[in-house]
Amino acid sequence: MAQLGIARSFMPQYAKLEPKVRKGVEAAIAKFAEHTHAGLHLEKISSAKDPRIRTIRIDQFWRGVVLAPETGDAYCLLAVMGHDDAIGWAKSKKFSVNQAIGVFEVRDQDALDEMSPALEKAAEGTVFRLLGHVFENDLLRLGIDKDVIPLVRLLTEDSHLLALEKFLPEPQFTALLALADGMNVQQAWEEVAKYLPAEEKLAAVDPDDLVTAMRRTPGQVVFVNGPEELRDVLAHPFDMWRIFLHPMQRRVALRPSYSGPAQVTGGAGTGKTVTALHRAKFLAGKGGRVLLTTFTRNLSEALEKQLALLVDDPEVRERVHVRNVDSLSYSIVGRHHKPGIAGADVLEPLWKEAAEGTPFSPTFLEREWEQIILAQGLDSEEEYLACTRAGRGVPLGKTQRAVVWRAIGQVVDGLTAEGKSTFHQLANEAAERVDGPEYDHVIVDEAQDIHTAQWRLLRRLVAEGADDLFVVGDPHQRIYDSHVSLTSLGISVRGRSTKLKLNYRTTQEILAWSVPLLGLTPAQGLDDSADTLDGYRSPIHGRRPVVKAYPDMDAELDGLVEQVRTWLDAGVEPGAIGVAARYVWVARKAAKRLKEEGITAYQVPSKSPGVQVGSMHKMKGLEFRCIAVIGADEKSLPAAKAITPEGEDPKAHAQDVQKERCLLFVASTRARDHLYVSYAGSPSPFLPH
Numbered sequence: 001m002a003q004l005g006i007a008r009s010f011m012p013q014y015a016k017l018e019p020k021v022r023k024g025v026e027a028a029i030a031k032f033a034e035h036t037h038a039g040l041h042l043e044k045i046s047s048a049k050d051p052r053i054r055t056i057r058i059d060q061f062w063r064g065v066v067l068a069p070e071t072g073d074a075y076c077l078l079a080v081m082g083h084d085d086a087i088g089w090a091k092s093k094k095f096s097v098n099q100a101i102g103v104f105e106v107r108d109q110d111a112l113d114e115m116s117p118a119l120e121k122a123a124e125g126t127v128f129r130l131l132g133h134v135f136e137n138d139l140l141r142l143g144i145d146k147d148v149i150p151l152v153r154l155l156t157e158d159s160h161l162l163a164l165e166k167f168l169p170e171p172q173f174t175a176l177l178a179l180a181d182g183m184n185v186q187q188a189w190e191e192v193a194k195y196l197p198a199e200e201k202l203a204a205v206d207p208d209d210l211v212t213a214m215r216r217t218p219g220q221v222v223f224v225n226g227p228e229e230l231r232d233v234l235a236h237p238f239d240m241w242r243i244f245l246h247p248m249q250r251r252v253a254l255r256p257s258y259s260g261p262a263q264v265t266g267g268a269g270t271g272k273t274v275t276a277l278h279r280a281k282f283l284a285g286k287g288g289r290v291l292l293t294t295f296t297r298n299l300s301e302a303l304e305k306q307l308a309l310l311v312d313d314p315e316v317r318e319r320v321h322v323r324n325v326d327s328l329s330y331s332i333v334g335r336h337h338k339p340g341i342a343g344a345d346v347l348e349p350l351w352k353e354a355a356e357g358t359p360f361s362p363t364f365l366e367r368e369w370e371q372i373i374l375a376q377g378l379d380s381e382e383e384y385l386a387c388t389r390a391g392r393g394v395p396l397g398k399t400q401r402a403v404v405w406r407a408i409g410q411v412v413d414g415l416t417a418e419g420k421s422t423f424h425q426l427a428n429e430a431a432e433r434v435d436g437p438e439y440d441h442v443i444v445d446e447a448q449d450i451h452t453a454q455w456r457l458l459r460r461l462v463a464e465g466a467d468d469l470f471v472v473g474d475p476h477q478r479i480y481d482s483h484v485s486l487t488s489l490g491i492s493v494r495g496r497s498t499k500l501k502l503n504y505r506t507t508q509e510i511l512a513w514s515v516p517l518l519g520l521t522p523a524q525g526l527d528d529s530a531d532t533l534d535g536y537r538s539p540i541h542g543r544r545p546v547v548k549a550y551p552d553m554d555a556e557l558d559g560l561v562e563q564v565r566t567w568l569d570a571g572v573e574p575g576a577i578g579v580a581a582r583y584v585w586v587a588r589k590a591a592k593r594l595k596e597e598g599i600t601a602y603q604v605p606s607k608s609p610g611v612q613v614g615s616m617h618k619m620k621g622l623e624f625r626c627i628a629v630i631g632a633d634e635k636s637l638p639a640a641k642a643i644t645p646e647g648e649d650p651k652a653h654a655q656d657v658q659k660e661r662c663l664l665f666v667a668s669t670r671a672r673d674h675l676y677v678s679y680a681g682s683p684s685p686f687l688p689h
């Protein structure tokens with residue numbers, strides 16, 4: 001039986017085929033299993049850049065593109081396209097084994113050849129060369145193909161190098177980008193080494209052995225063993241994350257063991273959740289009981305769905321318990337008594353009343369409670385008087401602390417009288433009530449927004465040791481008040497932290513627009529170190545975001561309706577369109593207007609198939625093909641109500657402004673293909689000028 005590899009490039013094309021054509025493809029693939037090399041009718045292509053490329057007939061119109069190495073009985077299915085496109089695609093590609101790291105690589109040789117004259121012309125006018133300082137031997141050591149080096153020698157500008165990204169294999173492009181960014185050869189090698197196969201020691205690299213190279217590159221080619229595995233791969237062509245992990249994701253998710261807590265960070269859309277899901281499957285597959293937790297219920301529901309796609313074995317699935325942190329606290333406390341949850345209707349008047357007659361605002365008091373008293377689990381006035389108030393911007397003397405303690409006590413008593421608590425109080429109670437570890441592994445997604453009290457609970461749910469905690473988050477997406485220091489909770493991820501940099505969701509154009517929204521303040525990581533988005537990028541390209549100004553809200557909503565109609569007319573499914581606003585009332589108004597115009601729209605989270613409209617907070621962790629961010633005006637972003645006055649607490653003020661920036665960033669980076677931003681009146685100061 002022949003060995004059959006399916007390439008990553010094949011999947012999105014297969015996903016778009018009509019069911020009838022898919023059947024044809026499946027029948028053609030089945031032949032691979034039945035035949036040996038000689039028995040298959042594979043057509044050679046004249047004047048192809050690589051002599052090993054073939055096509056296979058699916059029907060009159062469709063062709064599969066197959067790589068058939070000269071020796072052995074292995075094939076790789078690379079693409080499925082209409083006849084002419086298939087021939088054009090197949091002719092242009094060249095396949096090779098990376099000489100430094102032994103992985104399988106594809107490059108678009110036609111495109112590179114076509115670029116060459118333009119680069120030569122640009123190089124004629126200057127002696128400067130972007131990579132002129134790098135020796136040829138070093139380029140080869142970094143895995144740059146010797147046939148590519150002449151082109152590299154012509155580069156005079158960063159933009160020329162960036163133009164090669166689409167046509168070069170990723171490890172080679174990464175090496176060149178690192179060198180162009182000013183890294184030395186050793187530093188560039190560290191970037192390339194991220195693509196090293198998982199093998200402990202790389203065997204000698206044979207430039208002609210494409211099959212071994214393919215097997216070493218599971219992010220690009222998956223070999224199927226038998227019809228069942230093939231059926232499984234073909235059953236979910238849209239969900240490539242199930243099978244084709246990036247080498248970094250694979251290394252992090254499938255590492256046999258971490259000696260203690262591990263952390264994965266990375267900008268929006270870099271596949272952190274995907275990595276967490278694979279880690280959960282991996283650990284449960286080894287027999288462990290896994291808690292996979294996240295921030296909200298709709299996020300935990302999304303995790304459940306993805307896990308169902310990823311894990312076939314019911315016994316393994318059974319061992320992964322998916323629960324958002326609030327419902328976890330609720331159910332643990334619920335073992336002892338039925339908790340009552342205090343909403344804003346209860347809390348707001350209590351804080352207002354407590355602040356009266358004190359020099360402090362209700363927000364200041366609430367923050368002091370959340371960030372100091374609940375976060376440190378302080379139970380008595382003595383403890384509060386003696387505690388350090390790291391993170392707060394205004395020092396409080398003993399007398400002031402006594403006033404604050406009394407005011408907060410009044411709120412807590414008010415809640416107790418009503419039989420209610422907040423979720424953070426509940427987390428504290430749950431942490432006290434658990435008898436001991438209930439899981440072997442705890443995996444936390446959206447970790448940046450988990451409150452310290454909730455961390456204490458999570459810490460208690462798993463015994464300290466190897467593979468206890470796997471923490472996944474992005475401090476640039478912090479949209480709540482939790483400024484957690486894992487180190488201060490005794491959770492050290494030192495030496496076990498990885499950053500993902502490649503965005504899988506959003507186009508480079510959307511990223512380039514969105515990242516500056518975050519401003520210049522570096523984000524504080526959960527491990528207390530500054531976190532930057534250096535190297536964060538996307539290989540996908542598309543349209544630039546559109547920013548529209550309107551005279552008033554009515555006109556802005558008309559503009560929204562027009563934009564949503566344009567997307568719908570272009571064939572975008574209603575459920576793949578998201579509309580985000582800073583305020584819930586604006587989101588409601590937008591949904592109402594869309595409905596009045598005959599467009600089905602629902603508030604997020606909704607399972608119904610319509611345009612998904614919601615506040616920016618509700619957009620956390622979700623993704624859409626198209627996003628409209630509305631109400632991005634100066635009064636809404638930052639939202640005055642959410643900002644502590646600078647005079648009251650400068651630190652809290654700065655954190656609040658940053659949180660508002662993050663919100664806009666989160667909303668904008670939910671878009672896969674299109675981002676539309678609008679405002680009425682004056683624009684938010686966060687928008688690019």
Ligand SMILES: Nc1ncnc2c1ncn2[C@@H]1O[C@H](COP(=O)(O)OP(=O)(O)OP(=O)(O)O)[C@@H](O)[C@H]1O
Nearest residue numbers: 240241244245246268269270271272273274504621
């Ligand atoms: N290896 C992969 N192959 C294909 N698609 C991937 C891969 N990894 C992630 N993706 C896709 O990229 C998108 C973003 O992934 P994911 O939600 O895991 O990112 P994230 O870092 O958690 O994002 P955010 O922080 O914005 O919530 C998803 O559509 C996911 O399916």
